[in-house]
Amino acid sequence: MRKNWNEAFFGHVSVIITGQLTETFINQAVREGIQIWDVKRLDEQRLVCSMMLQDIKRIKPILKKTSCKIHFNERYGFPFLIKRLMARSGIVIGIILCVAIVFILSNMVWHIEINGADAKVEEQIQKLLKKKHIHVGALEFLLPSLNTIETDLSSQLPKVTWVGVSKKGTTYRIDVVQKELPKKEKxxxxxxxxxxxxxxxxxxxxxxxxxxxxxxxxxxxxDLLVSGTIGKTEDPSFVSAKGEVIGETWYHATTTVPLKTDYETFTGATYTKHELSFFGWDVPIWGFQKQPFKYEKHERSTKNFRFLFWKLPIAYKKIDYRQYDHTNRQLSEAQALAIGKVDARDHLLRQLPEKSKVLQENVKSQQIVDGKLVLKIFFIVEEDIAKPRAFSTQERKEEIEKQNQEDSEE
Incomplete structure (x- = not known):
């Protein structure tokens, strides 16, 4: 009989059958569905054969009927391996603990590398990472995804233009591009x-x-507002003019406000599923609802387990569901007008010097086009209009001398 994987998993034995009716024993066993293979006769009263371990109990009545006896020759398969290992429990426990420790160490963060940041920004990044439990010694499969870490760092670091987070083995690498702030002109x-x-x-x-x-x-x-030339015209002095000249300026702005808006609002309700993936098969371990919410958005993070340098075909998956509601907002023309004026004012002030303020605003026209209120607004603003311009002292002296000559001739 051809062997298969059942023999190794459930165990099989090689036995010696002794008696006058050994052939009758074999025939009766086969008729009752007992698997027997590798049958060989040793002499007139003995034969050797193999059978499944689970069939040993079934052959006892047959042995009794045929007056045969059984002697175990060899034992094979997983059950006998377990039995032998249990006899050496100390060694087995040591092996299991060793494998478990290596497995945990293989999935632990051993190093965090930060590149491109100055000392101050690097310290801020380290503090933010610790708040999210990302530190040396943390288990990697319990940490947020790389995209989540990038988003959180970018939103909380105003002096950083770009953040890239990558992982190689047990090392997290964070690459930073800092903003190059304009240097103050000396x-x-x-x-x-x-x-x-x-x-x-x-x-x-x-x-x-x-x-x-x-x-x-x-x-x-x-136009010249403040001159860097002071003193008498016969013996002038030259300085770097400094001050503020506040002037009234004028701007026209056009803005649109939709009268009807469809948008999504998160309710705050969340649901989390945890799964283990074995060779591509997902096995739920917590959270068994198929669709927790009617309207939901989900974020999936997958963490592969590692053993030393090898990535195992086993992964931990976490799926976070967030519930949201569909909301329709219908604005009256008056409401849209108020919103449009605020938006236009804020947009204008963001483009002006810091201390600028709007003195007056007048809506020149308003009309509804394709479900949107279109506004044209005139603003009167008060702002600092002065900026420095360097000059040559030699040229300035020549200009003063020329002006003095023209004045004397007159």
């Missing part, structure tokens, strides 16, 4: 303050230099 010589745009002057605050404009005066882009 004052290296005499400068004037000139207008950055057309405006009506409201206030002039001069720390250094000589003001050449006054309140209510209208200036154009590029």
């Amino acid at each position: 004052v290296t010589g005499p400068r004037d303050l000139i207008a950055t745009k057309e405006a009506t002057i409201h206030h002039v605050y001069v720390e250094k230099g000589q003001s050449v404009v006054s309140p209510d005066q209208v200036v154009q882009k590029g």
Whole structure:
């Protein structure tokens, strides 16, 4: 009879049957469905054969009927291996503990490498990682996914332009690209303050230099506001002009506000499933609902188990479900107008100097187009319009001398 995997798993034995009716014993056993193979006769009263371990009890009545006896010759298969191992329990426990320790160490974070960050940002990253329990010694399959770590770090590090998180073996690598903030321009010589745009002057605050404009005066882009030349015209001094020139400026803005909006709102309800994957087959271990919510979004993270340098065909899967509701918002024209004015004002102020403020706003036109309210708004703003412009002292002296000559000739 051809052997198969059942023999190894359930165990089989080689036995010697002794008696006058050994052939009758074999025939009776086969008729009752007992698997027997490798039958060989040793002499007139003995034969050797193999059978499944689970059939030993079934042959006892047959042995009794045929007056045969059985002697076990060899034992094979998993049950006998377990029995032999149990006899050496100390060695078995040691092997199991050794494998378990190596398995845990293989799935543990041993090193976190941060590249591209200065000392301050690196310290911030380390603190954020510890809050998420990402540290040397943490079990890798219990940590958030790489995408989640990237998103959280990017949102909480204002001085960082880009964060990349990768994993190689037991090492997490975090690559950082920091923002290159514009360096403050150092004052290296005499400068004037000139207008950055057309405006009506409201206030002039001069720390250094000589003001050449006054309140209510209208200036154009590029006009001189504060001169870096001070003192007498016969013996002038040159400084780097410093101060603020607050002027009234004007802007036109166009914005649109949908009157009807469909959007999704998360309710805060969550549901988590935990699974173990063996060779591609997913086995639920916690959370058995097929569809926890009617409207849901889910995020799946998969962590493969490792043993030393090898990735095992076993993985831990975590699926987080978040419930959301569909909501429709219908705005009246008045409500849309109020929202549009606030949005347009905020958008404008984000593009202006820090201390700028809106003095007045007038809606020039409003109309509904394709379900959207289209607004055209005129803003009057108060802002600092001064910016520095360097000049050559030699050229400035020549200009002053020329002006003095023209004045004397007159």
